[in-house]
Amino acid sequence: MATPPTERRRQFLGLLPLPERRFITEALRTETVGGVLLLLAAVVALIWANVWPHAYETVSAYTVGPSSPLHLDLSLEAWANDGLLTIFFFVAGIELKREFVAGELRTPRAALLPVAAAACGVAMPAIVYAVTNSGAGGHPGGWAIPTATDIAFALGVLAVVGSHLPSPLRAFLLTLAVVDDLIAILIIAIFYSSGIKFWALGGALAGLVLFWFLHRRGVHGWYLFVPLAFVIWALMHESGVHATVAGVAMGLMLRCHTEGEEEQSPGEHIEHLVRPLSAGFAVPVFALFAAGVTISGPALREVFTQATPLGIVLGLLVGKTVGVFCGTWLTARFTRAELNPQLRWADLFAVSTLAGIGFTVSLLISELAFPESEALADKAKAAVLVGSVLCALVATVLLKLRNRHYRQLCEDEDRDSDGDGIPDVYQQIR
Template sequence: MATPPPTPTRRQFLGRLSLPERTYLADALRTETVGGILLLLAAAAALLWANLWPGSYDSVREWTIGPSAPLHLDLSLDAWAKDGLLAIFFFVAGIELKREFVAGELRNPRAAMLPVVAAVCGVALPAIVYTLANAGPGGHPTGWAIPTATDIAFALGVLAVVGSHLPSALRAFLLTLAVVDDLIAILIIAVFYSSGIKFWALGLSLAGLVLFWFLHRHGVRGWYLYVPLAFLIWALMHESGVHATVSGVAMGLILRCHKVGDEKVSPGEHIEHLVRPLSAGFAVPVFALFAAGVAITGPALGEVFTQATPLGIVLGLLVGKTVGIFCGTWLAARFTRAELNPQLKWADLFAVATLAGIGFTVSLLISDLAFPDDPELADRAKAAVLVGSLLCALVATVLLKLRNRHYQQLVDEENLDSDGDGIPDVYQQTAL
């Protein structure tokens, strides 16, 4: 009698991370958490400054600095923050994405399916919700991309403030989701919000990227070479009409993120370790200081819930992101036969999906890009981003707090090191 073929085992979703991946995640999220708290403080400072002393806030934002020739870099501080400092943020995002593809969750196509589908659905549904809200008279469909972004730093800042002990598997899913989300965001910016392309500048910028790749590929070292080259690539990209932050992602993707020989860390991971504090602790908070200062009055808040554009943004973040991410993940898990970690519930993923509805940094950037000729509408869009992100943070806080005691037990089990050798006991038990 023929032996029946073995039943294929179901892959576990949100299972325990490998020890190297867990160590990397802890280091990365520690920096992002501090940056998230600074981001919250910067946003609060911007709101206070803009509402208490609006004249000085606007004058500082519009203060111009930089040379006009030959690449028209005489920019306002606001523009330097949007185009310059956020290039550092997207540079780190590019390294994160490259690392995810070669060493993280995205290296395995089956494992990558869930966060990728979740991210795509978490971009598509908010855009659909916004478009539906702005389909009638008085709507502004060009802002469809505003509610599509997830801000990992803001989300982690909320977790730190409310004291939620989220297990590492859920944090890893949130980070991977945000990395893919950042890639989609930069593609949206490059395709839909670039105009008046100057091909000579774009060609020179691409040539600079080739030189950047060549030097890195042949092991040439020295920050004094790469920093000026990176600035030149950025300046040429800015002059070309393609949004300058695209250059940051491109350079991040060029870096090698796999180890060779006896390397303890890859060059990409080493550079990310050096630049991430600059991005999370300075670049993003300063951008928030110049971007989040909008007038908060009774009528202005009323417009958020009565006008099509801001209402579409709020609904896109709170409903579109949450439902899109959760349903996309559930469907992908069902069709790939992935089995949820028995220590977690789908309600936990729904709470994380709500947390991912916090769209701050990139959403504020796209608010300016979507309405370049209407500053008042851009400000209303930014107010809606703030309100929508705050609502997502409040709902996620409630949902996470309901399970916080269980999360605390899981985190304690993950961190237990009874023999003090620096390796959590759960990994040694697995090895045995």
């Protein structure tokens, strides 16, 4: 019997069946899928901005929202930058809190290497950029653009390439990226906030206190916390402090340790629910509006011939690699911190190159660093794209070599050519 048209329409427009919904949400929680969606959104943005530039600019500039009592009449691009990316930073805040209470950052000795690597990985790209832009035609205000590491892209590349790499390598990269995000948030809050309205900032802080109090009292219900979170975000946006700071502040306030008979902390539970929204919608839509820059022969030539974009490319490719690797090596050499025994310095060098993938946060800082020059901001974005792609390519080659090395070790350990039940690797005469 044929399905009635109304039933077919309801099935098409309605929610997916529960098994499919679970499959999609679980897929969006993996770094590989999130990185692929981010990459696809960037490719769509580049095609759209270069093939139909007028349509791209019109949609990006389309204004939505009320102008009073708070100034929320924002363009779609601004909603993506200030609004959707707050969800990304909210998840980053939860990850950071979890690292502090249960991860690599819970003990100073374990945290020392990734924290030093992140700090040097922020300082060195800024120095490289500053040196490159120290001449007459430079723009030193963009020093923070190459300092960020994109968690989704970096972990996505590592997940695709590193099938046999040691698991501590992923933990090191995750901790490095989380600390890197914290430093980036502090940079945004301190250096890219202007015209502070203290009444709005005070209201946002009062909202955060209420958010913390309700959470600690065990109050539940998205219908209460989501409106409160929006009010906090709107007040933070009105205050002049970048609105994404509200996201990471709320993430840090969540409890990320278990109590009593809990199998999962509230922070981990909320992150589990929100991560698909961040990876599947918020970050890709941000990339759609942020990565739309004109790519042409002259534009690419400018990336390697003008001080500002060249400083960004060198900061990501050279500054990040040197900063992360040397910061880790010097810390291990002159302190009591030790590299995980399962890792080798060649592994760390490959991951250091991978940390140069800036993308999401670097694109955001490109907007903030040059608010009065759209042309310069576009050049900075093009440089971020070029630098991130170069880092991804170089890191892929290095990680493949390391992956081949570890795969060969696994094969050698499993090989039993004489059939005596003892792997050959244990019968070799040393």
